[in-house]
Amino acid sequence: MIKYIIKRVLQFIPVFLGVTLILFVLQNVVPGDPIKLIAGEKKLDPQTEINLRATYHLIETDENGQAILDENGNTIETPLWKRYLQYIGGLFHGDLGRSYQQNGKPVAEILGEKYPYTIRLAIVAIIIESIIGIVAGMISAIKRYSAWDVGVTLTTSALVAMPAFWFGMLQQLFWGVFLKNVTGGSFYLPISGAGGPQAEFVDAVYYILPALTLAAVSTAYTARIMRSQLLEVLNQDYIRTARAKGLSRKAVIIRHAIKNALIPVITYIGMDFGGMLAGAILTETVFNWPGVGFETYRAITQRDWPIVLGSVTVIVIVVMVINLVVDISYAFLDPRIRLGSSKSE
Amino acid sequence: MFGIGLKKRAKQDLRDTPIPEGHHLLEVNDLKMYFHTQDGIVKAVNGVSYTLDRGETLGVVGESGSGKSVTSLTIMGLIDMPPGKVEGGDVLYRGKSLINMTEEEMESVRGNDIAMIFQDPMTSLNPVYTIGRQLSEGMRLHKGMGKKEALERSVELLRMVGIPNAEQRVKEYPHEFSGGMRQRVMIAMALACDPDILIADEPTTALDVTIQAQIIELMQEMQQKNGNAIIMITHDLGVVADIADKIMVMYAGSPVEFGTRDEIFYNPIHPYTWGLNRSIPEPAIDEKHPLTPIKGNPPSLVDLPKGCSFAPRCPYATDKCHNEVPPIYTTETGHYAKCHYCNDKDFVAKNAPATSRTKTAPIAEKKGADA
Numbered sequence: 009m010i011k012y013i014i015k016r017v018l019q020f021i022p023v024f025l026g027v028t029l030i031l032f033v034l035q036n037v038v039p040g041d042p043i044k045l046i047a048g049e050k051k052l053d054p055q056t057e058i059n060l061r062a063t064y065h066l067i068e069t070d071e072n073g074q075a076i077l078d079e080n081g082n083t084i085e086t087p088l089w090k091r092y093l094q095y096i097g098g099l100f101h102g103d104l105g106r107s108y109q110q111n112g113k114p115v116a117e118i119l120g121e122k123y124p125y126t127i128r129l130a131i132v133a134i135i136i137e138s139i140i141g142i143v144a145g146m147i148s149a150i151k152r153y154s155a156w157d158v159g160v161t162l163t164t165s166a167l168v169a170m171p172a173f174w175f176g177m178l179q180q181l182f183w184g185v186f187l188k189n190v191t192g193g194s195f196y197l198p199i200s201g202a203g204g205p206q207a208e209f210v211d212a213v214y215y216i217l218p219a220l221t222l223a224a225v226s227t228a229y230t231a232r233i234m235r236s237q238l239l240e241v242l243n244q245d246y247i248r249t250a251r252a253k254g255l256s257r258k259a260v261i262i263r264h265a266i267k268n269a270l271i272p273v274i275t276y277i278g279m280d281f282g283g284m285l286a287g288a289i290l291t292e293t294v295f296n297w298p299g300v301g302f303e304t305y306r307a308i309t310q311r312d313w314p315i316v317l318g319s320v321t322v323i324v325i326v327v328m329v330i331n332l333v334v335d336i337s338y339a340f341l342d343p344r345i346r347l348g349s350s351k352s353e
Numbered sequence: 354m355f356g357i358g359l360k361k362r363a364k365q366d367l368r369d370t371p372i373p374e375g376h377h378l379l380e381v382n383d384l385k386m387y388f389h390t391q392d393g394i395v396k397a398v399n400g401v402s403y404t405l406d407r408g409e410t411l412g413v414v415g416e417s418g419s420g421k422s423v424t425s426l427t428i429m430g431l432i433d434m435p436p437g438k439v440e441g442g443d444v445l446y447r448g449k450s451l452i453n454m455t456e457e458e459m460e461s462v463r464g465n466d467i468a469m470i471f472q473d474p475m476t477s478l479n480p481v482y483t484i485g486r487q488l489s490e491g492m493r494l495h496k497g498m499g500k501k502e503a504l505e506r507s508v509e510l511l512r513m514v515g516i517p518n519a520e521q522r523v524k525e526y527p528h529e530f531s532g533g534m535r536q537r538v539m540i541a542m543a544l545a546c547d548p549d550i551l552i553a554d555e556p557t558t559a560l561d562v563t564i565q566a567q568i569i570e571l572m573q574e575m576q577q578k579n580g581n582a583i584i585m586i587t588h589d590l591g592v593v594a595d596i597a598d599k600i601m602v603m604y605a606g607s608p609v610e611f612g613t614r615d616e617i618f619y620n621p622i623h624p625y626t627w628g629l630n631r632s633i634p635e636p637a638i639d640e641k642h643p644l645t646p647i648k649g650n651p652p653s654l655v656d657l658p659k660g661c662s663f664a665p666r667c668p669y670a671t672d673k674c675h676n677e678v679p680p681i682y683t684t685e686t687g688h689y690a691k692c693h694y695c696n697d698k699d700f701v702a703k704n705a706p707a708t709s710r711t712k713t714a715p716i717a718e719k720k721g722a723d724a
Contacts, residue, residue: 245476251431252471253491253542254464256456263490267481343526344480 013336020328025096027324028317032092035313042066045311046108058083063112064105064314065094095317104318109310115318119300123322125202126292126299130284132215133223138277141227142270145234150261152239160231167228176221176294183217200296218295222288226280233276237269244268271341275334282330286323366495368466368549373448377404378582379428379550384442386420386427389435393655397423399606400442403599407549410576410583412593412614414629415603416651421586424603425552429469430459446550465495468543472555474535478527484511485523488542495546510541514571533564537571544575551576552584557592569596590633594618602626605652605662612688621705622688622695624667630706661692669694669704 043052043060052060058075061067067083068076075083086094095105104115148160167175184199203211241247242265250264251257287301296302300319307315338345372378386398398420405411413421426432428444428451444451451462471477479487488510489503498506504523511519514537527535536556543551553572557565573596576583587593593600593614600617602610602625610623621627628647649666652658658665664674673693682696683689694700 245471245473246479248431249471249477249539249542250479250490252429252464252469254460254462254494255490256460264479264482268479271481342481343483344528 009336009339013332016332016335020325023328024324028096028321029092031317031320032095033088035317036088036091038311038313040311042108042313046112065091099321104321105314107307107315108312115314118303118315119319119322122298122300122303125297126287126301127285129215129218129222129288129292129297129299130281132219133226133284134277134281136219136223137227137230137280140223141230141277142234142273144227145231145273146238146261146266148231148235149238149242157235160235164228164231167224168232170224171290172221172225172288173290173294175224176217176291179217179221180294202298218291218297221294222284222291226277229280230273230277234269234273237272238265241265241268267341271338274337274341278330278334278337282327282334285326285330287319366465367447367449367462370447370449376445376448378407378447379405380443380445381424381428382443382445384424384427384444385440386423386432386437387440388437390655395654396606396657397437397654398427399657401601401603401608402442403601403608403611405550405582405584405599407582408576408580409598410573410585410596412597412600413584413586413603414588414590414593414600416588418651418654419603420606420654421588421603422554425469425554425584425586429463429467429552430454430456431463431469461495464491464543464548465546466548467550467552468546468548469552469554470536470539470543470556473559474532474539475559477539478535480527483524483526484530484538487527488523488538488545491542491545506545507541510545511538514538514541514544514575515567516541532560533567536560536564536568540568540571540575544579544581547579548581550582550584552586554586555588556585558587558589565592572596590618590629602629605657606654607662607691608689609663609692610688610690612686616686616688620688622682622701623690623692624669624704625663626690627704627706628666669700 042064043057043066046060047057058067061083062069062073062075066086068086070076078084098105102116104119106112106114107118110118144160144164148157151157180199183197185196188196197216198209198214199217201214203209203214238261242261247260247264250260255263287299287304289301289305291297292299292301293305300322304316304319306312307319381401381403384398384401385396388395388397401420401424403411413424415421423432427437427439430451439452443453446462446466451459454462478484485504485507488507489498489500492498492503492506493500496503508519508523511522516522516534516537522530527538530538536559539556551572556572557568560568569592572583572585575581583596585593585597597614600612600614601608602617602623604625610617610621610626612620617626618630621630625647628645631645632647634644647666652662652665658675660673660675660677661667661670661679664670667674671693677693679691679693681689681691
């Protein structure tokens with residue numbers, strides 16, 4: 009097991025280097041000088057510009073952060089490969105560079121502020137997804153072809169086909185605008201933001217709509233996977249064996265079918281959780297949710313490349329770790345792939 | 354979660370009740386199980402009758418789709434209804450109808466009084482639970498045993514069916530067992546609650562030949578020890594030749610011949626049984642003793658022939674065969690067959706295969722071989 013984990017962690021390295029390298033190169037081939045981006049219309053005096061270039065590691069500096077000048081008194085531009093190495097080196101100290109905006113605030117600090125919101129939203133969404141998805145799929149499979157099953161199948165098809173942002177907007181229209189008008193403002197749900205000191209609602213209420221929107225498509229997929237898996241498992245020979253032992257239909261489903269059917273469902277939910285932690289750009293943008301997704305969107309529109317690069321770097325790490333956790337969790341569910349056991353080697 | 358459905362059942366096993374006067378351990382009377390499908394009504398079991406007593410072994414022989422498995426699944430109450438429906442007949446176990454039992458009553462019979470072994474041991478065990486857990490389950494359910502007690506008994510059972518190192522093996526998962534070992538586990542599981550009747554549905558089909566004999570022997574050995582009855586379903590006459598007391602030959606959902614082992618092997622009176630006999634490979638097949646398969650395929654169970662269902666493939670079929678359903682002809686010994694001509698001693702003597710004791714004229718063999 010330990011051996012397997014080490015092997016997988018070592019595999020992270022090339023993936024990680026590849027992704028960051030591509031992004032780093034892209035960031036630097038995009039036209040536009042970062043310092044001009046920062047300055048905007050203003051004219052910078054030469055010393056400020058040199059200081060800025062030094063801050064963003066665009067030019068060679070000495071130990072004290074002072075720019076090194078060549079014999080003509082000009083600054084020396086740091087080559088791309090060297091800047092990439094500096095970036096990777098910085099990562100080991102938790103340094104993701106600085107934002108081009110927000111007064112050059114460190115990217116790590118910005119992401120640190122935003123990530124808790126994203127994580128909390130993802131957790132709420134994944135709970136909704138797991139409970140509703142698994143239960144709906146189970147009932148669908150057990151009561152196959154019933155009105156419930158037809159209802160679930162139609163609903164999940166509709167949800168899968170619906171773009172998340174549009175679904176989010178529909179929710180805002182219904183819960184936030186329509187209901188507010190109909191009830192004369194006595195009952196409605198917040199459609200923007202994440203609460204805070206002067207919030208109109210309790211903080212928890214702000215989670216309802218974004219979490220539902222974020223979970224919608226995945227819940228539909230979870231229900232469908234659960235349904236098809238359970239139906240498949242219920243057709244297996246070992247289910248007949250269990251019935252022949254005298255177990256009731258209910259006991260057979262609970263004791264013999266669910267664990268087998270859950271294996272692929274848990275994989276899906278795990279991967280999906282990884283995706284949600286990567287920041288739900290669409291959902292967070294629609295609901296003005298102060299998470300990494302919204303921040304990444306903002307950074308892209310304002311060409312704040314260090315934040316884009318920083319958040320993608322973090323996403324790569326998060327997704328890789330989650331994938332590993334999902335793979336390891338297999339072993340606990342399915343003894344056939346118990347890793348590194350004496351027999352499988 | 355793992356205790357659900359294992360609540361202790363009332364301790365009134367049917368097998369402790371005496372068999373009423375005039376009844377057998379198991380009586381199947383003209384059982385009919387039809388499936389209502391979109392293509393029509395599939396008459397999977399169409400009038401099966403037999404009796405079985407303790408210590409006896411009944412062999413049920415027939416081609417794929419002849420209704421052998423459906424008959425036993427009907428006895429076990431394991432057919433989904435719908436699409437299945439019992440259209441007639443009854444199954445009496447110790448004089449009590451299994452067909453009319455509630456699902457709950459049936460659950461206490463299944464695995465307890467009547468147990469079943471299935472064809473493919475590779476897929477018949479749940480891959481995510483240990484052997485011990487799967488073995489314990491039935492005992493915890495029917496005997497109200499505790500976890501520990503059931504596990505100890507599981508080790509004993511594994512040892513009994515000849516699995517070495519049972520204490521260790523009981524903690525292992527199905528994928529760590531070979532096919533033969535898994536079938537031993539299935540047998541142990543079926544015998545766990547000491548059943549009256551053991552139904553084995555082609556228990557050796559998925560195993561290689563050397564293991565087959567071991568499994569059959571094991572079942573016989575267990576039968577001698579426990580005195581249970583066995584229903585052995587197979588398409589292999591060789592398997593039942595060794596162990597069956599009685600044999601029922603099935604074709605297209607109904608029994609075509611029923612008798613003792615000797616009657617079926619040495620005095621068969623139905624042309625289909627003759628065909629099966631001629632299809633048994635002999636160690637030396639040469640021109641004098643050719644292997645003669647039965648030509649053609651079984652009829653569709655949705656659309657059975659008007660007369661005898663074997664008529665289209667029967668080399669001796671007459672117009673009468675094609676137009677009239679044959680009656681059941683029973684001899685004094687209880688040996689019966691469903692054929693218009695099995696009553697005709699000359700016809701039987703002339704056409705029965707060489708292995709038959711009734712065989713008199715060697716010329717007739719050639720005719721039979723042409724079939």
